[in-house]
Amino acid sequence: MAFSIRTRLTFWYVTLLTVSLIGFGVAFSYSLFKIFMYRVDNQITSVANMMVHTVLKPTGQIFLPNDFDIILERFFGIRTSGNYIQVLDAHGTVLAKSSNLENTTLPISQDTYHAALKGLTSYEVVSIAGKYPMRVITLPVILNQKGMVAIIQVGDSLEGVQEVFQSLFSIYIPAIILAVITASAVGWFLARKALKPVAEITDMARRIGAENLNERLNIAVPLDEIGRLASTINEMIERLEKSFKQIKQFTADASHELKTPLTILKGEMEIALRGKGEPVHLKEALRSSLEEIDRMNYIVRNLLDLAKMDVEREALPREKVSLDRALTERFEHFRRLALDSGVHLAILRNRHLVVYGDQVRIGQLLFNLIDNAVKYTPNGGHVELSLDEEDGKAVVRVKDTGVGISAEDLPYIFDRFYRVDKARTRDVGGAGLGLSICKEIAESHGGTLEAASEAGKGSTFTVRLPLADAAGPA
Ligand SMILES: Nc1ncnc2c1ncn2[C@@H]1O[C@H](COP(=O)(O)OP(=O)(O)OP(=O)(O)O)[C@@H](O)[C@H]1O
Ligand SMILES: [Mg+2]
Known part of the structure; x- marks a missing residue:
């Protein structure tokens, strides 16, 4: 009971x-x-x-x-x-x-x-x-x-x-009974008084749901245990509210991102249908449509990746991944592309370091960072890659002399769908998901991802991952 x-x-x-x-x-x-x-x-x-x-x-x-x-x-x-x-x-x-x-x-x-x-x-x-x-x-x-x-x-x-004992007991025993009765009453009353804020918190917390997450518990209690409980609950509601907002924002952004190519696709089709049916025009419409489909495909794939990582976090495959080899592979992949866009891509330092994790995801992390660096660095610029050990961690740096990111934008670049220059990046084809995927990968491997940048000068992205020896397989 x-x-x-x-x-x-x-x-x-x-x-x-x-x-x-x-x-x-x-x-x-x-x-x-x-x-x-x-x-x-x-x-x-x-x-x-x-x-x-x-x-x-x-x-x-x-x-x-x-x-x-x-x-x-x-x-x-x-x-x-x-x-x-x-x-x-x-x-x-x-x-x-x-x-x-x-x-x-x-x-x-x-x-x-x-x-x-x-x-x-x-x-x-x-x-x-x-x-x-x-x-x-x-x-x-x-x-x-x-x-x-x-x-x-x-x-x-x-x-x-x-x-003497008889009179002592005849006084003491009733006195005990009286004291106990009084104490019960006073104790009951005091307990009620002390626990009243708890009852208030319960009532208020019960009223707060998904629809009114902006509300907070407002009870006038001093900063005692109950006061701390109330403020802890408030902090929790705040975090919930933030997560809810993020989810709403994410859904809105995702729909918007997919809507644009769909609208374009629809337009192309209509024009093609209304046209004279000349093969040149039809081919042009098809080519343009395929581009939009590619773009949609890209977005959906990235979205799927993010969703998968949210679910899989605990169940990531843990195998030995040679970081230096992964970096070399990515370097080889981008060498041609960089050359074409006039960017000098180089590996400054590459040490043999091993981490525990998912080979494919780590490859994806390096891919996205180098892809950004090359993409956001104009002709004649430099992109330098390095891998070294610092404080017992493997540290990958992707440094570029590109367009950089302003201080106002820097805090948001890891948010899903965040792009600094929406108009410009559409040409480059980005959806604003790459860095949020990178961050997710780094953190799910027990590591971190940081960005330092100055607008107009260039950016440096730093990944820190625990080394295989220190971390051990999960
Ligand atoms: N190396 C960089 N130099 C300058 N700006 C960058 C760099 N990397 C990222 N950014 C900025 O941060 C934004 C977010 O990057 P992110 O990789 O998440 O998206 P994206 O590259 O636009 O698209 P995606 O990676 O999904 O194809 C970019 O749109 C760009 O504005
Ligand atoms: Mg990117």
């Missing part, structure tokens, strides 16, 4: 309080009882010792006056009036006792008697019918020559002690 935090808090609080109060009561009563007993024992011991001197003659005989009480009174005065006194012979037979014992005697158990025979003094609490419980000392009278000649017993009623 699930109890609310409020119930549990109150329960634990009250249980703890009850246990502490009872524990305190027990410890206190026990100490008090010990103190009382100590005092009673002291008193009966001194009376018993005096009795020894009274009844034992120097000759070793036991002197017992006829009127035992008179002797008692003469020697001990009023003080003994409360004590019950009894003298027994060595066999345990009562020889004399104080009159307040009336027709009863102080009991002596076998154990106590045997202890006395051995010369040991005993203290015990005994009960006599019709009287209060009594504390009794049993003191053997020992003579060196004869051994034990008599036993003195002195008792004191525990009436006073019993009364």
